[in-house]
Amino acid sequence: MSIVLIKELRERTGLGMLECKNALAAADGDVEKAIEELRKSSGMKAAKKAGRTAADGVVTIRIAEDGSYGVLVEVNSETDFVARDESFLAFVGKVVDAAFENRETDVAALMSGELEAARESLVQKIGENIGVRRITVVTADAGVVGGYVHGNNRIAVLVELKAGDQDLAKDVAMHVAAVNPQVVSPADMPAELIAKEREIYSVQAQESGKPADIVEKMVGGRIKKFLAENSLVDQPFVKDPEITVGKLVAGAGAEVLSFARFEVGEGIERSQVDFAAEVAAQLKG
Numbered sequence: 001m002s003i004v005l006i007k008e009l010r011e012r013t014g015l016g017m018l019e020c021k022n023a024l025a026a027a028d029g030d031v032e033k034a035i036e037e038l039r040k041s042s043g044m045k046a047a048k049k050a051g052r053t054a055a056d057g058v059v060t061i062r063i064a065e066d067g068s069y070g071v072l073v074e075v076n077s078e079t080d081f082v083a084r085d086e087s088f089l090a091f092v093g094k095v096v097d098a099a100f101e102n103r104e105t106d107v108a109a110l111m112s113g114e115l116e117a118a119r120e121s122l123v124q125k126i127g128e129n130i131g132v133r134r135i136t137v138v139t140a141d142a143g144v145v146g147g148y149v150h151g152n153n154r155i156a157v158l159v160e161l162k163a164g165d166q167d168l169a170k171d172v173a174m175h176v177a178a179v180n181p182q183v184v185s186p187a188d189m190p191a192e193l194i195a196k197e198r199e200i201y202s203v204q205a206q207e208s209g210k211p212a213d214i215v216e217k218m219v220g221g222r223i224k225k226f227l228a229e230n231s232l233v234d235q236p237f238v239k240d241p242e243i244t245v246g247k248l249v250a251g252a253g254a255e256v257l258s259f260a261r262f263e264v265g266e267g268i269e270r271s272q273v274d275f276a277a278e279v280a281a282q283l284k285g
Contacts, residue, residue: 002029009034036196040203055265056080057133058092058153062100067144067166070158071099072136074262078128083264084152088130091122095132105135136260143254148173157261164254175238175245176259184256185246186227186234197226232256 009020009031015038027034057076064070075092077083095115104110111119111132123130136158138145143162146169150156157173183189201222205215228234233246233256240248249256 005029005031013038036200039200055268056083057264058083058089059149059156059262059264060092060096060153061147061149061156061158062096063145063147063158063166067140067146067169069103069137069139070145070147071096071103072138072147072156072158072260072262073099074133074135074264076131076133076265076268077126082126082128082130085126087122087125091118091130094118095135099135099137103137103139105137107132107135110135134262136262138258138260143257144169146170146173148177150174150177153264155261155263157259159256160258161249162255162257164249164252168249168252168254171237171239172232172245172249172256173259175235176232176261178238179235180261180263181232181235181259182230184232184258186231189227189231194223194227198223232259 005024006017006020009015009024010017012031013020013035015023019038020034023034023038024031027037055076056079057074059072059074061070061072073092073096075088075095077088082088095110098104098110098115102110115132119130119132138158138160140160143160144164144166145158145160146166147156147158148170155177157176159169159173159176161169161172198219201219202215205218205222208215208218210218233244233249235245237243237245237248243251245256
């Protein structure tokens with residue numbers, strides 16, 4: 001079995017190497033299938049997405065003064081040292097300005113002229129690879145856009161509200177940065193994801209040996225909990241857990257329509273230099 005696949009499954013599940021190897025063998029090398037079967041058999045919680053190890057760089061936002069729209073940008077570097085460099089941050093500022101002025105989300109189109117020349121010059125000066133990774137624009141058609149940037153530009157969020165104001169949108173964005181919901185409301189959760197969770201919960205509940213009607217209630221309760229935990233409006237508000245985000249916003253006569261959240265390096269995989277040594281040590285043992 002491929003060491004690379006075992007490594008990926010181990011990183012995403014936190015399980016031991018031998019258990020991951022056996023699970024992959026049973027799943028004919030299919031990582032996603034192995035994860036589903038492991039969750040069914042062990043009650044393991046949802047696995048981490050592949051490649052969540054952090055790359056470096058920054059994420060940042062810029063919002064129109066009237067809150068009519070905002071842009072969210074990620075620019076990557078190889079090291080945190082460069083991510084704090086004044087020249088790098090000045091380049092990021094140019095990217096944000098261009099994206100904001102043109103409301104451009106196509107990175108290739110944005111970088112086709114002077115910005116690409118500036119990027120290449122910066123790479124030569126700093127000696128690290130620099131890349132504009134992604135851009136999104138959030139527009140308020142019937143309300144306002146607000147945002148929040150966390151830490152040293154490691155997480156950035158834009159939130160679109162129907163009605164409300166930018167302060168409220170910023171509070172919601174702060175919550176999104178901290179809790180990382182998957183969707184705005186339960187109705188937005190993809191049906192295929194709910195079906196997959198239901199299948200996993202069903203197998204787990206059936207192993208309890210309880211009657212079918214009880215099993216169905218157990219599964220229904222787990223699905224309801226899953227939706228509440230992963231839907232923004234149903235989550236307890238981080239600044240006041242006594243109310244949900246939905247109630248907070250509704251109390252101001254507003255509604256959450258959408259959000260966008262970038263975290264530096266999410267989805268970019270970096271090699272783990274100690275994995276080979278760990279494998280060698282276990283083989284010797």
